[in-house]
Every structure is written in structure tokens, then in C-alpha cells.
Amino acid sequence: MTSPVRHILVTGGVRSGKSAYAEARLAAEPAVTYVAPGPVADPQTDPEWAARIARHQLRRPAHWTTRETDDLAAVLESAPPAVMIDCLGTWVTATIDALGTWDEPLEHWQGDFEERVATFVAAWRSYRGLAVAVTNEVGWGLVSEHRSGRVFTDLLGRVNQQVAAASDEVVLVVAGRALVL
Numbered sequence: 724m725t726s727p728v729r730h731i732l733v734t735g736g737v738r739s740g741k742s743a744y745a746e747a748r749l750a751a752e753p754a755v756t757y758v759a760p761g762p763v764a765d766p767q768t769d770p771e772w773a774a775r776i777a778r779h780q781l782r783r784p785a786h787w788t789t790r791e792t793d794d795l796a797a798v799l800e801s802a803p804p805a806v807m808i809d810c811l812g813t814w815v816t817a818t819i820d821a822l823g824t825w826d827e828p829l830e831h832w833q834g835d836f837e838e839r840v841a842t843f844v845a846a847w848r849s850y851r852g853l854a855v856a857v858t859n860e861v862g863w864g865l866v867s868e869h870r871s872g873r874v875f876t877d878l879l880g881r882v883n884q885q886v887a888a889a890s891d892e893v894v895l896v897v898a899g900r901a902l903v904l
Contacts, residue, residue: 729853730890733901734860734883740899742809745855746783749807752853755787756803760795760814779809793817796846804852811858811886814843815879825871840882848889858883860895
């Protein structure tokens with residue numbers, strides 16, 4: 724007998740439908756903690772980001788709880804029945820921001836970054852509820868010509884690989900269509 728799918732990584736391009744797919748996978752759950760892993764949406768300093776978060780909240784079922792935090796491991800360790808993390812790309816940028824500037828040499832903060840990734844992946848692996856993480860697929864996208872674009876792409880690609888290795892299922896969403904890998 725196979726064990727149930729508990730850890731799902733949903734990946735795809737921007738506006739691919741990956742978040743809607745993840746929400747549909749969790750729709751029947753009685754309680755879901757939705758995690759927006761990044762900066763808390765401040766309507767005064769970033770009205771576009773705040774509006775985007777608000778639109779996403781309206782789309783989700785009313786009984787879902789929303790948490791805005793970059794401490795993904797703590798959310799998983801608090802053991803809610805089901806978790807949706809949307810998205811790991813936002814978490815990577817928030818983590819880099821928390822560790823220092825994008826312009827510093829990578830070796831100044833890469834160790835701390837890798838430690839945070841390891842902490843998250845360990846919590847992901849040990850989480851016993853249903854967990855769905857959404858991420859942007861960077862392996863087949865264009866790499867920005869500037870340094871910060873390359874740093875982001877490289878780091879998110881490594882995070883995606885580690886989370887995929889710790890997941891029961893990986894799903895690629897393209898144009899709203901899902902392919903289980």
C-alpha cells in the first residue's frame with residue numbers, strides 16, 4: 724500500500740495558474756493556513772503588493788487563515804491541519820532582504836541563507852499535515868542579465884530542487900493545465 728500524498732510542490736511560470744491549482748487541491752480541507760511568505764503588505768509603501776494580497780485573500784475560502792511571515796519553518800512546526808505556501812520565490816527574495824543587501828558578495832550571506840533553507844526543508848519533511856508549496860519554475864526561464872537576477876534564479880532553483888526532493892508529488896502547471904511529474 725502506498726502512503727498518501729502529504730507534501731506537494733506546485734511549480735510553473737508567472738500567471739500559469741499554479742496558485743489556483745494549489746488552492747483547488749486544498750479546497751476540501753476544513754482548515755487551511757495560507758502563508759504569504761514575504762514582506763507584510765503595507766498599503767502606504769507598496770499599494771500594488773497590498774492590492775495583490777487582498778485580491779488573493781478574496782479568492783480563497785473564508786475559513787482559511789492567512790499568515791504573512793518569512794518564518795516558514797515556524798508555521799509548519801505549529802502543526803496546522805493543512806498549509807499552503809505561496810510562493811517560494813517571494814520567500815527567497817524576503818530571505819535575501821532579511822540577510823543584507825543584494826549587492827554584497829554572495830559569500831557574505833550565502834551560509835545564513837542555506838541554513839534558513841535547511842531549516843525550512845527539515846520542517847517541510849517532518850510536517851505531518853497536508854502541505855502545498857507554490858513556486859516559480861526558473862529552470863527553463865530567461866535569466867536576467869543583471870547580477871541580482873542571476874542570484875535570485877540560482878538560489879530559487881536550488882530551493883525548488885531541495886523542496887522537490889522532500890516532496891511526495893511535484894506538479895508542473897502550464898496555462899492552467901497540470902502535469903504530475
